[in-house]
Amino acid sequence: MFIGAQVSLYPMTSDFIDVIFSGLEALTPYKSDLRIETDDMSTLMVGAPGPLLDAIRDLFAAAARRPEHVTMHVTLSRGCPGEPDDPSCHCETLTRAQDLSLAERQVLAREAVADAPDLGVEIDLQFSLYVLGQDRHMDEIYGCIDFLKASGTFLKSKNFCTRLRGDAGAVFETLRQAFLRFGPAEGHVTIDMTASANSPSPRA
């Protein structure tokens, strides 16, 4: 299994280089658990979903604690058949999910969100979950949407994606649960996600 993300932080300020570099300091605690490589468009992070989603969350929360409007785009992927197996990506949650029904996975996902840490930063996030390589991909998508609606972070359904709002701790835990507990444990699953904080637009 190969698990990782391409991550880009977009601060809407002329001081964006400073915001990006100070945000990247939030990744320091995760450098021993993740492979991290930055180019001029995005930062690749490879590793298990525990440190991976924590690192993405802390990167965005650090930038969102500043006053400026900031957004982030993340492409998450697990199980892509074109990527090599990587032992550092091993995840017990995924392994155990193979024996559980959809209803059981929904309960565990809700419990994980309820137990998420409170980071004291409210954020908006929207994302699409893609379950690849199987005929009946929409069953798992609809099962995930049912979980999202009961997660406590659901804001609204949009065309092509679902909108969440809440504390960064609960919102990114919702994202991690969607990524890990829906779609086959050994399958190819991806997420296309954008987050936003401190937007001057009237709130949806």
Added chain:
Amino acid sequence: MFIGAQVSLYPMTSDFIDVIFSGLEALTPYKSDLRIETDDMSTLMVGAPGPLLDAIRDLFAAAARRPEHVTMHVTLSRGCPGEPDDPSCHCETLTRAQDLSLAERQVLAREAVADAPDLGVEIDLQFSLYVLGQDRHMDEIYGCIDFLKASGTFLKSKNFCTRLRGDAGAVFETLRQAFLRFGPAEGHVTIDMTASANSPSPRA
């Protein structure tokens, strides 16, 4: 068939509101062909791939002609089983693609990129193509990657995505061809895409 996109423009300047609003003016010629709805996170555009991709291209090209660093994120989708049929999304290229082999589609895709208009704006773009709801989804992905490598806009492969570079006309035509000619014509296909211009980072 339902075809559309969620589009977000991210200018890395304190003057971002002005850049976004002047960028949105580039959409004016497309307002009769597309349904366009903006909320505080993204702009929904629904319609046929001709005006849809032209509108997305012109929006980004308008912003990229300014001096500031600007990025854009787009979630493209066609054929999502959860969306209603919409006659305004009808597309002859998709209909005809049903009778063509992978090799024939690759030739037509390359010809379309060669015929793309030159907009005089160089951009970077990276994207992931997802073919949903079928067992052998990677065959079409690998067929698309072969097209991309011969498109004239290919820069490099990255984990989870492919990186393009070139004039906005050719780059967005490459994206449209990937979206339309790979994956089943009546199937569910999505793209997760980010574009960038005027980045101060050392170039990849």
